[in-house]
Amino acid sequence: MKFLLTVAFLMTVLAATPVWAAEDEEAELVKKSLNPVASLISFPVQNNWDFGIGPAHALRFTSNVQPVIPVSISTDYNLIIRTILPIIYAESPVKGGLDHHGLGDTTQSFFLSPKEPVRGWILGAGPVLYYPTATDGALGAEKYGAGPTFVVLKQESGWTVGMLANHIWSVMGNPDRSNVSSSFLQPFVGYSTKTYTTFLVNTESTYNWETLKWTVPINLLLTQMLKVGGQPISLQLGYRYYADNPNNRNDIGPDWGIRFAVTLLFPK
Numbered sequence: 267m268k269f270l271l272t273v274a275f276l277m278t279v280l281a282a283t284p285v286w287a288a289e290d291e292e293a294e295l296v297k298k299s300l301n302p303v304a305s306l307i308s309f310p311v312q313n314n315w316d317f318g319i320g321p322a323h324a325l326r327f328t329s330n331v332q333p334v335i336p337v338s339i340s341t342d343y344n345l346i347i348r349t350i351l352p353i354i355y356a357e358s359p360v361k362g363g364l365d366h367h368g369l370g371d372t373t374q375s376f377f378l379s380p381k382e383p384v385r386g387w388i389l390g391a392g393p394v395l396y397y398p399t400a401t402d403g404a405l406g407a408e409k410y411g412a413g414p415t416f417v418v419l420k421q422e423s424g425w426t427v428g429m430l431a432n433h434i435w436s437v438m439g440n441p442d443r444s445n446v447s448s449s450f451l452q453p454f455v456g457y458s459t460k461t462y463t464t465f466l467v468n469t470e471s472t473y474n475w476e477t478l479k480w481t482v483p484i485n486l487l488l489t490q491m492l493k494v495g496g497q498p499i500s501l502q503l504g505y506r507y508y509a510d511n512p513n514n515r516n517d518i519g520p521d522w523g524i525r526f527a528v529t530l531l532f533p534k
Contacts, residue, residue: 311332391416
């Protein structure tokens, strides 16, 4: 009888172990999905709607296709390749004007990142490149660009806190178009629950050194990780308020926006 009880106890423990492991794996996957330089292949499609542009209160829709590919280059370092290709539909901000649609310019970042945190901090740095892939002159700068980029963050007790930043200078391109000198700052803070829900606040601020003007959208985001047919995905819904915008003083917006993003996750 004792033997049978022992066997039954061991079978119960062994049966429960995969459940615990699965929960730990999913919690770890949530953390990786919030880490821009995680060793995780992901394919986000981030859809943004901005409203209230110009006298016509026009809409601008931007779908950012953002594949992230980590490459192990040594026992201690990964190279994280992050690409952003925007697909844009922009209504005319004035009545009777022309709408524009097509591809925008591509931004591609290369982060050299230690595989292990450094004193608790996750780090990454490298070059960022800018390609004139826009199919409409109104949707791009018609310039090639380059500059530095970095990310630093800490993840602890459900919290994710950090910053991603870059600066891009134009290096060649259409001489009749304005030069590019732009700084991007994205501080972020998020809290993840045991149900794999994350509450996230960030800004995606840009300072244009040519015009000396800020664009400061503040995003309030809700993210949920789940599985569909065994495929881990992350869904994100959010509201965006423009705290500052070079056009706000002329009341031509945008005033506010919404975001819906879907991210396919491919854990190793």
